[in-house]
Structures are given as structure tokens and as C-alpha cells.
Amino acid sequence: MYIDLILISFIGAVFFINPNEKTVEKKSKKKYQAIELDKLIKKADKYYDEEKLDSAYYFYNKVLPLYDPEIDHTKYVYTLSSMAYIQTLIGNFIESEELLTKTLPYLSKIKEPIYARNVYSNMGINYYNTYDFENSLFYHTKALKLPGTPYKKAIVLNDIAHVYMEQNRYDIATEILEMLTARKIVYKREPLLSDYFYASLQNSLGVCYFNLKKPKALDLYLKSLATNLQGTNKFILLNNYKSLSDYYMENNPELALQYAKKSYETAREVNANSAKMELLAYLIKLSKGSELKKYTIDYIKLTDSVINSRKSARNQFTNIKYYSKINKDENLHLKAEKAENELKLQQHKTSNIISGVIITFILTLCIILSFYLSIKGRKQKNNAIQESETRISNKLRNELLNEVQNVLTYAKNNDLETADNKNELLESLEKIYSQTRNISKENSDIITDKRYSLTLKNMISTFKTTDTNVFTNGLTDINWIKIDKNKKIIIYRVIQELLVNMKKHSSATLAGVNFKVIKKNIIINYTDNGKGVNMNQVSKSGLQIIENRILNVKGEIQFESNPDNGFKISIKIPF
Structure with a gap:
């Protein structure tokens, strides 16, 4: 990169010495750039x-x-x-x-x-x-x-029908799907896709009929399956086998289990991890004895593999995004220098050689500065990634390792054919899955544009459960657009940390977050009715993280808590 930039600065000097070649070279460069x-x-x-x-x-x-x-x-x-x-x-x-x-x-x-x-x-x-x-x-x-085209509109209508199905509004979805299956719509470029699409519509309509207790659901399932079995795309068979398994669940559990196994084996062949996790959970509910234990262990191993692969993918795309920003900044810098060079070209045509030397010198200084900032930025970015990975790995180890080990031990030492043991195992697996999703959400990017208040509200609402009610007041009264991006991120993380601690340690049934603006300061008051803590005895390592974040934006924070008397915190952050 350093050598390339020096070459650019040399070309900039040549432009000053040869202004008559400028127009021809610009056209040639533009055409070459379009081809590239x-x-x-x-x-x-x-x-x-x-x-x-x-x-x-x-x-x-x-x-x-x-x-x-x-x-x-x-x-x-x-x-x-x-x-x-x-x-x-x-x-x-x-x-x-x-x-x-x-x-x-x-x-x-x-x-x-x-x-x-x-x-x-x-x-x-x-x-x-x-x-x-x-x-x-x-x-x-x-x-x-x-x-x-009719085919393109049919695809969109199918998407709409699936939204209604997810809302359990099967009657509306049925009307759309009956219209789409009344006559096969042919995609002229690839007729085979028309067959697959029509088979998919039949299966979806069968799901609607099944949930509405209407006849012909099985007939639609079998027609869809017969079409898809004639093709080479095994991925589309997943829904066929799953639908048939659901259909036979009550009346023929053994056949339901056979179709569930077919669906899982197909998911393994096409390496569809999300489908494999869903189907393993489904098989755990249907299986007994040694098969139940096998599927349980497979589910735990797959969950761990998916966590690692998603973490790796997130870091990979983060790297691409980060280095793209560096390249973009460098491109903008070079464009600014080019515009400056062209202006000086028109003003100093009689002193071309001197101007070229001056511009070359200026560009060289900029290159050195850019090179220095680039190295510094990479170091800061690597440190940030290392800290983030350490924090995430510690969280995965502290929160999930014991849970996974306990489930494995329980599966090996208990009779999983009994209803109570099986239900307890399913609850433990659900808890691991929930913790995995929570960790993913806690480490995702935070939206700080005009949707910030909705993002913050949605995050707070995820901590509501049947046993714990969390309410907010005044959140939408604040004009978040005027708040600095870093302050919004800190507010989001601090509230998230408080709610995580509440959920883990306080046994609270009620928590509230109140927002208001007083004299160009954002005031955030958090309170819950949990068991509280003795502020003279409690380790402040967790609270210290929150306090440091607030102090970094020149804010103020006050804690108040006593055993069996809840927990309160007041935060003041300047605009």
C-alpha cells in the first residue's frame, strides 16, 4: 500500500508537468475503471x-x-x-x-x-x-x-401467506394459497423451478388445512412429496417430511418418528445446521431410550458447533467491514488531494515543475501520516477484537459450560424414558438454547440512528417474563437524534447490564427504568423489588464496569441498596 501511494504521488507530479495529456488520460482511466x-x-x-x-x-x-x-x-x-x-x-x-x-x-x-x-x-x-x-x-x-410476471407475483404472495401462517391466521393464508394452486404458473426460463414452487405451495396449503382441521391435508402433502422426490434438490424435502411427521403425531407416533428421522437425515445430507437443530429438538420429544440419549448428545454438540461458527462468521464479516472503512477513508483522502492538485494546476501553469515538487512533498507527508494512522488503527482494532473475543468466550464458558456438563451427566445417569426425567431434560435444553440466544443478542451491533429508541425498548422488553414485569417511562419523550452516538451505546449497555444482573441475582418480580431530561442532562432511574444487597459487603466488580462507562462520558452515578429492600440506581449523563 505504501509503495502504491508513492506511485500515485509521482503521477500527480507528472500531471502538473504534462497538462495537455490530462483529458485523454481521464477518459481512458474512466473506461478502464468501468471494465475493472x-x-x-x-x-x-x-x-x-x-x-x-x-x-x-x-x-x-x-x-x-x-x-x-x-x-x-x-x-x-x-x-x-x-x-x-x-x-x-x-x-x-x-x-x-x-x-x-x-x-x-x-x-x-x-x-x-x-x-x-x-x-x-x-x-x-x-x-x-x-x-x-x-x-x-x-x-x-x-x-x-x-x-x-405472474411467477414473480406468485413468489411474493407466497411470502405473504407464510407471514399469515406464522401469525396463526390460517384462514387468510388458505385463501391466498388456494388461489395460487388453482393453476400452475410456469417460469419459462427454468420450468423445473415451477414444479418445485408448485409443490411448495401444495405443502403450505396442506399445513393450513391441517391446522384448520380440514380434509385433503394428507393428499396435498403426498402430492408435494411425490413431485420433490423426482428432482435432485434434497433441501426442499425437509418440509415435506416434517409436515407428514406432524400429521401422524397423534394417530400414528411410530410413522411420525420415521418421517422425522427422514427429515433429520436429509438435513444432515445438505448440512442445514438450523434445520438440524430444530429437528433434533423435535426428535427428542418423539424418541425414547437409547435414541433419546443419542439425539440429546447430538443436539448439545451441534449447539456448541453453531455457536462457534456464528462467532467466527461475525468476526469475519466485522473484519471485512472494518478494512472497508479504512480503504474508503484512504480513497476519500486521495480524491481530496487530486482535486487540490487540479486547482493548483490551473493557477500555476507557469511554474509546473515547482508545483509538482511541492505537491509531491505534500502527498509524501500525507502518505507517511496515513501509513502511521493505518498501523495505529490496526493495533487498536486488534486489541478491541481480542477484548471482545475474550469477553464472549468467558461468558460462554461461565454461563454455558456448567449447564452443558450438567445436561450430559443427567442424560447418562438417569432413565430418560420416564416422563418427569424427560421433561426436566427438555427444560434444561431449552435453557441452554435461551442462554445462547441471549449471549448473541448482548454482543450484537447497536442501532444508533432514528430507530434507537425502538431498539432500546425492544431490548428492555426481552427481559419480561411471566414472573418478572419490566416497564419503562419517558423513553420516547427524549429526542435521541441529538444525543451523541457513543453516549447512546453506553446507555444501552448500562441498562442491559443492570437487567442481566437483575435477572440472574435479584429474584425481582418488578423492575422499572425511568427516563427524563433535566437542564440538558439525561436522568435515568432504575429500580427493582429484588432481594437487594449490602453495599458494604458486595464485591463491586460488576458495578465498577457500569460506573466506569458512565464516568467515561462525564456522567454521574449513585447506588442505593439494602438486603431485602430492592436495588436503586440513578444516572445523570450530559447531552
Whole structure:
């Protein structure tokens, strides 16, 4: 990188010495750049088709800052939406939504409706996976209103039907699916896909009939299965076997277990980890004896593997994002220098050689500074990653290791065919799964834009249970847009830490977080009715983390607690 920048500075000096060649060289460079960008996009598409998502994302991310969205609307939107869909595939739904939001100002400038439809459909899928079904329906409906072939509209209608199914509104979903299955819609480019899609519609309609206690559910299941068995795509067989297992659950448990095993074996063949976890949990409920113990151990091992792979994937995409920002900053810096050079070219045509030497000297200083800052930034970033990984690994070890060990010991030493032992085992597995999801949420990125108040509110609401009620007051009265981004992140983490401690240690049944603004200060009062602590005896290691965060933004914090008298904390942070 250092040598490349020196070459750029040398070329900048030559521009000053040879101004008559400037126009020809600019046109040639622009044409060359367009060809190179197309090559990068084709490379990214190739990796995507080969399901090498990390490599595809790297090249999409590399080419994105080189497009001018005001000129290259279509390519800019295509690149962003491709990156967003990759984020959706690996489960980063919020990150995917942020990328898609950047496309919205440019969709009206693109004539082809396919780009807007893909963006709206992907947003609908993201909201579906985060259980925001109203917004999911909103964006799927926007996609449906756009011009498109009958096949494209059928895909969107199928997505809408699945949202209604997830809401248990099977009657509405049935109307949509009956309309779609009345006549097979053919996709002319790939007719085989039409067969798979129609079989999928039949299976979904069968699920609706089954839940509405209507006849013909089994007939639809079997027709869908027969079609999919003729193809080579084994992934689509997962839902067929699962649906048949659900159908026979009450009347023929042995046949239900056989179909559940087929579904699990298919998931293993196509290496679908999420499906394997879901089906293992399903098999645990259906199995007995040695099979129950085997599936339980497999479930625990797979859970641990998924945790590690998701952690690795998150770090990998974080690295791509981080180095992309460095490259973007360097590109902007070089563009600014280029504009400065062109201005000086027009003002000092008679002193070309002197100007060239001066600009070369200035650029060399900038290069040295950029090189120094780049090294410093890498060190800071590596330290931050190491601290984050250490904290996450400690949390996984402290919170999950004992639980997993206890479940393994329990499974080996107890008779799992008895109802009580089996139920206790299922509750332990559910607890491990819940802890895994909580750790994932605690270490995810925090949205700090205009959706911050909703993000904060949603985080607080996740601590509500049947035994504990958590309420907020005044959160939406604060104009969070005016608050510094770092302060919003600290407020989010502090409240999250307080609620985690409440859930683990206090046995509280009621907790409240009150927000208000007094004299350009944000006042946050937290209180719960838990068992409290003796402030003279308690170790302040946990509270010290909270206190340090508040002091870092020049805030103030006060603790108040006594045994059996709850816990109170007051925080003041300046605007």
C-alpha cells in the first residue's frame, strides 16, 4: 500500500508537468475503471453462485465505494442488495436492513422494477425473521404492487401467506394459497423451478388445512412429496417430511418418528445446521431410550458447533467491514488531494515543475501520516477484537459450560424414558438454547440512528417474563437524534447490564427504568423489588464496569441498596 501511494504521488507530479495529456488520460482511466468494476462484480456473483458467501461479500464490499450512487444507480443498488441478502442468509437481519435502507433513495431512479421488488421482499423477509410481522406484510405488499410476471407475483404472495401462517391466521393464508394452486404458473426460463414452487405451495396449503382441521391435508402433502422426490434438490424435502411427521403425531407416533428421522437425515445430507437443530429438538420429544440419549448428545454438540461458527462468521464479516472503512477513508483522502492538485494546476501553469515538487512533498507527508494512522488503527482494532473475543468466550464458558456438563451427566445417569426425567431434560435444553440466544443478542451491533429508541425498548422488553414485569417511562419523550452516538451505546449497555444482573441475582418480580431530561442532562432511574444487597459487603466488580462507562462520558452515578429492600440506581449523563 505504501509503495502504491508513492506511485500515485509521482503521477500527480507528472500531471502538473504534462497538462495537455490530462483529458485523454481521464477518459481512458474512466473506461478502464468501468471494465475493472464489472470484473469485480462478476467475480462476486461467481462466488455467490458457488455459495462462497464470505468471498462474495468481500468483493461486493470492495466494489461498492467505487460506485457513485448519483450516477450508477442500478449497479449501486444491485451491489447493496446483494450484500444485504448475504447478511440475511447468515442471520444478520439488522445489518441487512441497514444496507437495504441505503438503497431506498435511489429505487425511484431505476426504471426496472426488479430491483425495488428485491429490496422490498428482502426487507419483508428480515422483518419476518425478527417477528415484526406487520412491517413484513407492509414491505411484501409494496413488492406485490410493482409490475412483474405472474411467477414473480406468485413468489411474493407466497411470502405473504407464510407471514399469515406464522401469525396463526390460517384462514387468510388458505385463501391466498388456494388461489395460487388453482393453476400452475410456469417460469419459462427454468420450468423445473415451477414444479418445485408448485409443490411448495401444495405443502403450505396442506399445513393450513391441517391446522384448520380440514380434509385433503394428507393428499396435498403426498402430492408435494411425490413431485420433490423426482428432482435432485434434497433441501426442499425437509418440509415435506416434517409436515407428514406432524400429521401422524397423534394417530400414528411410530410413522411420525420415521418421517422425522427422514427429515433429520436429509438435513444432515445438505448440512442445514438450523434445520438440524430444530429437528433434533423435535426428535427428542418423539424418541425414547437409547435414541433419546443419542439425539440429546447430538443436539448439545451441534449447539456448541453453531455457536462457534456464528462467532467466527461475525468476526469475519466485522473484519471485512472494518478494512472497508479504512480503504474508503484512504480513497476519500486521495480524491481530496487530486482535486487540490487540479486547482493548483490551473493557477500555476507557469511554474509546473515547482508545483509538482511541492505537491509531491505534500502527498509524501500525507502518505507517511496515513501509513502511521493505518498501523495505529490496526493495533487498536486488534486489541478491541481480542477484548471482545475474550469477553464472549468467558461468558460462554461461565454461563454455558456448567449447564452443558450438567445436561450430559443427567442424560447418562438417569432413565430418560420416564416422563418427569424427560421433561426436566427438555427444560434444561431449552435453557441452554435461551442462554445462547441471549449471549448473541448482548454482543450484537447497536442501532444508533432514528430507530434507537425502538431498539432500546425492544431490548428492555426481552427481559419480561411471566414472573418478572419490566416497564419503562419517558423513553420516547427524549429526542435521541441529538444525543451523541457513543453516549447512546453506553446507555444501552448500562441498562442491559443492570437487567442481566437483575435477572440472574435479584429474584425481582418488578423492575422499572425511568427516563427524563433535566437542564440538558439525561436522568435515568432504575429500580427493582429484588432481594437487594449490602453495599458494604458486595464485591463491586460488576458495578465498577457500569460506573466506569458512565464516568467515561462525564456522567454521574449513585447506588442505593439494602438486603431485602430492592436495588436503586440513578444516572445523570450530559447531552
